[in-house]
Amino acid sequence: MLRSLDVHDLLIIDRLELSFQPGLNVLTGETGAGKSILLDSLGFVLGWRGRAELVRQGAAQGEVVATFDLPTGHAAHRVLEDAGLPGGEELILRRVNTADGRKTAWVNDRRCSGEVLRALSDTLVELHGQQDDRGLLNPRAHRAMLDTFAGLDGTEVRGAWRGLQSARKAVAETQAMLDAVREEEEFLRHAVAELDKLDPQPGEDAELDARRRQMQGAERIRDDVARAFALLGHEGAEGAMGEALRWLDGVAVDAGHALEAPLAALGRAMIELGEAQDGVERCLEALEFNPSELEQAEERLFAIRALARKHGVQPDDLGDFAGTLRDRLATLDAGEHDLEDRRATLKAAELAYDAAAAQLSAARAEAAGRLDKAVMAELAPLKMERAVFETLITQAEAGPEGTDAVAFTVATNPGAPAGPLNKIASGGELSRFLLALKVCLRGSDSGVTMIFDEIDRGVGGATADAVGRRLAALAQGGQVLVVTHSPQVAARGAHHWRVQKRVSEGMTLSTVTPLEPSERVDEIARMVAGDSITDEARAAARALLAG
Template sequence: MLNTLIIQNFVIIDSLNLSFAKGMTALTGETGAGKSILLDALGIILGHRSDVALIRKGCDQAFLSAEFSLSANHPALTLLQEQGIPGSETLMIRRSLANNGKNRALVNDQPVTVTFLRSLGDLLVEVHGQFDRLMDVSSHRRILDDYLDQPNLKNAVRMAYGVWQEAVAAQSQAEERLDHLKRHEDFLRYQLKEIEALSPDEGEEEQLLEKRQSLLGISKLFESVGLAHGCLQQAEVLSALQTAYRSLQKHPAGGNDHIDQATVALEKAWSETTEAMAQLEEILGQVDDQPQQLQRIDDRLHALRAIARKHNVTTTDLPQFYTQLKQDLDDLDQAETRAVELARQTNRCKQEFLAQAQTLSKARTEKALELSAAVMSELPELKLPNAKFSISLTPLEEASWSEQGIDKINFLVAMNKGQDWHPLEKAASGGELARLMLALKAILATRSTVSTIVFDEIDIGVGGAVAAALGQRLSRLAQHMQVLTITHSPQVAATADAHFQVSKEDRGSQVLTNVIQLPLARRHEEIARMLSGEVITDEARAAARSLLARFG
C-alpha cells in the first residue's frame, strides 16, 4: 500500500508531502491543475522513464520518493532478497533527477537500476487509464491467467516450451552440420588428400624459420672460419704435432719427467686440433650447402603458407585443420544418426509441451466460463443490463505457439440486445470499456498481489447514474485494495473515503500546483464546484450534501 508520496521541484510542483490511507482516495481539480503531474511523479518512482525537462524551472534537481507498506508474504520482498537489498514491512523508493544527467534510484537506500525499479514497481502499483489494458488484446490472456491463478500450470508450460525449443535448436544445428558434410563430402576428401600429401607437422613453420635464420647467421662466419681452417691446413699443424709426438714416444715413459709431460701435452694438442679442424670443416660444409638448404626451406615455407591461405587457416593451424577434416569425414555417418535421434527427441519434447499446453488450455476454458459469468453478474450494477460478455479461446497455429501456450484469447461483447458478438476493443464505447475493466478488476481484486491501483479518469464519458455506479463499485473494490482515482465525476468523488483537491496557486512570478486533503466541509464545496462549474450555486451545494450523505 502507498503510504506517502513526496515531490520536490518537479514540473510546477515546489514541494508536496502527501499521506494516503487504506480504502478509496479521490483526487479532483480543474483541468490543468496538475493531477497528471502527480501520476507522472509516481510513474517515475515506479521505474518509468524520466526527463530533465521535468525538473522545475530554475532548479538543478528534482526529488521524488514514496513509502509503501508490504505484507509479510508480498512478492516484492522476494525480489528485494534476490537483489541483496534488505526488506521489511516498509519499502522506501527514492529517485533524483539532475540537470547534469546524474540521476539516481534508491530502494531502501540501496542504489538500483531503472530496469529493476520497473520490475519492483509492477509488483506494487497498477496504473490504469480509461481503458488502456482492455484495448491491448495481449492483456486478455494475462487477465484470464490471473483469474485462473494456477502458476504451476503456467510454469510447466513455460519449462516444457523451453526444453522443446532447446531440442529444436540442437536438431537444427545437427541437420545443418549434416547438410554441410553431405554437400562438401567430395571437397572435404580433396582437401584431406591435398594436405595429407604435404603432411605438415606441429610447429613446423617456426622450426623452419629458426633453421633459416641459423643458416643466414652461419654465412656471416664464413670468412673467419675459412681463415682459421686455412691457417691450420696450410701450416700443416696436425702433421707437425703428430711428428713431434711420435718422436718423443720413442723414449721410454718414466725416464724423464719433462719428456713425459711434453709427450702428454703434444698428444692433447694433436687431439684437440683434430677436433677443431673437424668442427671448422663441418661449418664450412654447411656454408657450402647453404644456398640449397635455404631454397629447400623457402620452398617448404611457400608450400605451407600457400595451402594455409587456400583453406583460410593459419600455417600453425594446418595440422589441426587436417585433423578436423578427418574428423568431419569420420563424423558423416554419426551425424546422420545423431540428426535422426535429435528429430525424435524434438518430437518427444513437442508432444510433452503440447500435453502441458492442452492441460492449461482446458483449465483456461473452464475458468473462462466462470470469469464470463462473474463479469456478467457485475454488468447490471454498472448500468449495462443488456450487455453480454464472453471469453473466446481458439487454437493458435503452431508457428504462434509460445511459452504462454497454444491459445488465442479474446474478450467478446454484445453491448445491446440483438447484437452479434464482436471483439471487445472494437464494439464497446469508452464508457462501456471503463465499466468492463472495472468489473474485471473488481473480480480479480482478491487474487492480485498488487495492493494499490490507480485509475486515471476512468469515468470520462459517463455521468449521472452510471457515474454513481462506477463510484460505488470503486468503493467496494477499495475494501480489498487501496484505490486512488483521478476523477471529474462528483458521483465518484462522493464515494471516496478520502478526498484530495489539486489546484494551481499564483505566487507572483510563478504558478505552482498544490494538493490538500479536504475535510468534510471543503468536500461539500469541491463536489458542488464539480456539479455546477465556476459559479457554485446553493442548489449545487445541496446536491453535494445529498451525494455525500448517500455515498459518503
C-alpha cells in the first residue's frame, strides 16, 4: 500500500507531502490543476518512462519520495532479495532528477538502478487508464491474467518444458559430438592402426638412441682394439715375454740370485698381461654387432620420432596418445547407441509437454468462458449491455507457459467486428471495459495499489454511479487511487483530496489539500454545478455522499 508521497521541485510543485489511506482515495480538481502531475511524480519515483524535463523552473533538482507498506509475502520482497537490497515492512523509494537531466535512485537508502525500480513498481502499483499500456491494455499480460482468474499456476507445464529443453540439449550435444568425431573418423582409424603397428613403448626412444650411438661408435674403434689385442697376443707381447722368460729361466741357476727379482716381475707381468688380454677380448666381443641391427635400430628410432612429430607429442607419450584416440573411436561406436537413447528420452519429454500443455489449454478455454460471462455481467450496469467481450485463445509457439496466446477482445455493438480493447473501444467505452475486467480479475491484486486515471471520462449519471460503486468495491481490503471529474465517483471515496493551482510571486504552483467532510460537500457541489456553487448543488452533493 502507498502510505505517503513527498514531491519537491517537480514541474509546478514546489513542496507537497501526501499521506494516503487504505480504501478508495479520490483526487479531484479543475482541468489543468495538476492532477496528472501527481501521477507523473509517482511514475518518476517508480522508474516509469515519462516526461524528459521534470525539474521545476529555477530549482537545481527535483525529488520524489514514496513510502509503501509491505506485508509479509508481498512480491516486492523477492525483488529486493534478488537485487541485494535491504527489505522490511517499510519500503522507501527516493529518486532525484537534476536540472541537467541526471537521475539517481535509492531504495531504503541504498543506490539502485531504474531497472530495479521498474521491477518493484510491477509489484507495487497498477495504473489503469485510457493511455495505459502497462496493465489491462497490454496484450502480453492477458495470458497471465486469465491464469490468475482461473487459479492456474502452470507448474506442471513449466516443469515439462524444462525437461523438454534438457532433453533437446542432450540430443543436440550428443549429435554435435558424433558429427565432430565422424569428421575425423578416417584419421582416427588410420592413426590408431599406425600406432598399433609400431607399438612404441615408454623409454624406448632413449634406449634405441643409446644403442644406436654405441653401434656407431663400435664401427670407429673396433679395428684399433683388434690391433691392440693382436699386439698383446702370442704374436706380440705375450710371445715376446714368454720367450724372454724361457731364456732367463734357463740361465737363472748360473746367475745366482741376480735373476730372481726380474723373473718374479716377469711372472707378475704375465698375469697382468693375461688380464689385459681378457678385458680387451671382452671389449671386442661387445663391439661385435650385425650391421643390419644398426639399420633396424635407426629405422625404428626414426619412425618413432617421425610419428611423435606428426601428432605433436613426445615420443614417450605416443602410447597414451594412442589410448586417447582409441577412446574417441569408442565414443563414436557407443555414441550412436547413446543418441538413440537420448532421442527416445526427447520423444517422451515431447509427449509429456504436449499432454501438460493440452491440459492447460483446456483449463484456459474453460476459464475464458467463465471470464467472458463475468465481464458481460459487469458491463450491463455500466450501460454497455449491447457490447460483447471475448477472451480469444489462439495457437502460439510452445514455451514454458504453454502453447496459447491470449487476448481480450471487444465488439461494441452486435454484429460489429471484434478487436483489441484499445483499438475498438472509444474513450468512455474503454474505461468501462477496463473497469469491468478489473472487477472480475480483482482477486489477484493483494498488496497492489491500483490507480485509475480518469477512467470515468465520458460517462455520467447512473453509469458514473455504477463506476463509483465498482471502484469502491475494488478498494475494499486494499487501496485504490482515482483521478476523477465525476461527482458520482468522488462521492464514493473514503478519502478525498482537492488539487488546485495558485500563483505565488508570479509563479504558478500546484497544491493538494485533504478535504474534511464539509469541504467535500463544496468540492462535489463544484463538480456538479461548476464555478457557481448553489444550494441545490450542495444538496445534490450531500445526496451523493449519503449514497
